[in-house]
Amino acid sequence: MIDEKLIIYKTKKIFTPTSSAKFTFVEREGKLNNHFVDALNTPGKQIVLYGHSGCGKTTLLTNKISQTYENSYTTRCMEGMTFESIILDGFDQLSGLYNENSSSKTFKIAPELNISYADIKATIKLGDYTKQKTETTKHILPPQLTPQRLAKFYGASNSCWILEDFHKIKGSDRTKTSQLMKVFMDMSEEYEDLKIIALGAVGTARQVIEYDREMNNRVAEIFIPYMKPDEIERIIDTGEELLNLIFSKEVKSKIIKYSCGLPSICHQLCLNICFNKKIYETVKTKVSINLDDLDEAISKLVEEKSDTLKAEFDKAIKVGNGTKINMPKVILENCLEINKDEFSHSEIFNQINKSQINEANFSKFLTELCSPTRSEILIYDENSNLYRFNNLFLKAYAYLRLKEEIVKNENAELENKNLKEANIIKKLLDIIENDIYNKLEDDEDYFVIEDI
Ligand SMILES: Nc1ncnc2c1ncn2[C@@H]1O[C@H](COP(=O)(O)OP(=O)(O)OP(=O)(O)O)[C@@H](O)[C@H]1O
Ligand SMILES: [Mg+2]
Known part of the structure; x- marks a missing residue:
């Protein structure tokens, strides 16, 4: 093979576990990709990207958006954020574009919009505002800063507004934020590229548009699945x-x-x-x-x-003090006992000792175990109607902890903490290895077992 001129890349730019992939970006399967790109290019179409944590929402968005928009700004929604703080954040993000000199740079923004931006900016005392973003109390917006006005600022600068973790906004603040999407949609008559893209957890797409039926066919809800x-x-x-x-x-x-x-x-x-x-x-x-x-x-x-595994598992099985039966824990124990990769609602239910539980309660907790409130420790697959563990690491950890509980009383004080942790890691690896080898046995494509 001819040794072409070698381009040198930094490893940390190639393998990017905690940031969006660029050089190793893999195009997602055709249908999903087309659906998303079409929605990006359809005037007035708002977008909700949803899916399990870590399956590639942000990366897909980052890699595609620059092809359509000159600028995009991200507001990261946090627990307790109010509608007003979201508007303020969206407004503040644009400050680099709207200043006295900006119209002479890349954009031709109408001078009256520039002035109006500067006016509103002047009425917001920055010191107070930074605090406002994190406080849960209600805030009053400057009267000129209406959702319509904000949409104008975004539209005139050909900017797209991204709301990350939309599901973290709760109650009436969420309804109002959904209405904001409607405002952007309506104003796309005037600015055809005006768009909000909301990114949310799995199962939350409906929350964005539940308040208004009219939005249904003007919002593209796109599910980003796990990678194949x-x-x-x-x-x-x-x-x-x-x-x-x-x-x-x-x-x-x-x-x-x-x-x-x-x-x-x-x-x-x-x-x-x-x-x-x-x-x-x-x-x-x-x-x-x-x-x-x-x-x-x-x-x-x-x-x-x-x-992290410990924290995720603890979150998954957390119940109030004094709860008689720890339902999430019972469910997980039984999922493990089924000893299959995937299991159905009734398989888990039948596995559980019926005297302990009622079915409604069981179903409620099973659904919760698939939600971020319980670390998405289980995944529900709508197509097959089956449940499985989120990933092998979490599954192995759950196995270890639930097993450990049983023998805990006998040897509680024996191990010192460090030793115990080292053991956990070793045991975890053993369990994961077993799981992998079991799977490999049934899978001809990846039949690579060596003699052990
Ligand atoms: N299409 C892709 N090609 C290559 N790597 C990808 C791709 N999509 C995601 N990744 C990688 O996977 C990891 C998680 O991706 P990303 O942050 O986009 O997921 P996410 O769905 O936004 O997660 P979260 O819900 O936690 O925000 C990152 O390390 C990213 O580099
Ligand atoms: Mg993300």
């Missing part, structure tokens, strides 16, 4: 090419399995591998990556993740 194995594989393929590495076939298939459709895990494992091998940028001569490298990367990931 071949999409995850393409991340590795692109990364290895750009960094001049060779991942063995076994390593690739294991990374795909470990990732469980979550691109962030794939990026993290690849990054760990590179950093362990001190590969910080494209290497001049090809470097091979084998199973030992992967093992090290996995240990590191589990170690780093163990605190």
Whole structure:
């Protein structure tokens, strides 16, 4: 093969577990991609992107939006944020575009809009405003800062407004924020590219448009699913090419399995591998990556993740003091006992000792376990009507903890804390390995088991 001129990339720009992928960006499957791009280019169409955490909402948006919009601004919705604070944030984001000099730069913004922006800005004391963003109390907006006016500012500067984590806004503030979308929609007669894109958790798309039926066909609700194995594989393929590495076939298939459709895990494992091998940028001569490298990367990931896993699991099984039966815990225990990858509502229900529970209560908690309030520890798949664990790490951790509870009384004081943590990591790895190997056995495509 001809050795073309090697372009040097920084590893941290190639494998990006905590930020949007750019160089390794994988186009999402055709239908989803087209639906999204069409909606982006349809005047007046508002967009809701929703899906499980980490499946690629922000990345898809970041990679596509620049093709349509000159500017996009993101308001990150936080728990307790009010409608007024959202408007204020949206307004403040534009301040770089609307200043005395801006019309002479990239944009031709009508002078009266510039003046009107400056006027409103002057009435908002910045010091107070920064505080307002995080406080839950109601605030009064400057009377000139109406949703219509804000839409004008966005429209005139060909900017798109992104609301991240829309589901975190609650109650009447959410209704009002939905109405804001309606205002943007209506004003698209005047500014055809005016658009709000809301990003939310799975199961929350309806919340955006529930208040007004008229919005139904003017809002594109787009579900971003987990990545398919071949999409995850393409991340590795692109990364290895750009960094001049060779991942063995076994390593690739294991990374795909470990990732469980979550691109962030794939990026993290690849990054760990590179950093362990001190590969910080494209290497001049090809470097091979084998199973030992992967093992090290996995240990590191589990170690780093163990605190998060604990927090996520604790959140999933949290119940009020004095609750007689910890329903979430009972459900999880039984899901594990079914000993399958996926299970149905009735399979779990039948598995549980009926005297303990009533079905309505069971269903309520099962749904909760699939929501962010309980760390989305379970995933519900609408197509197959089945449930499964969010990812192998969380599943293995749940297994460990629920097992541990049972033997806890006998050896509670035996282990010192550090030892215990080291044990947890080791056990976690063992469980995950088992799970992977079991799965690999039924899967011809990735049949890579060595003799053990
Ligand atoms: N299409 C893609 N190609 C390559 N990598 C991707 C792709 N989509 C997402 N990723 C990677 O996956 C990780 C999570 O992606 P992202 O932050 O976009 O997910 P998200 O759905 O917005 O998550 P959250 O709900 O937590 O905001 C990031 O590391 C990102 O680099
Ligand atoms: Mg995101």
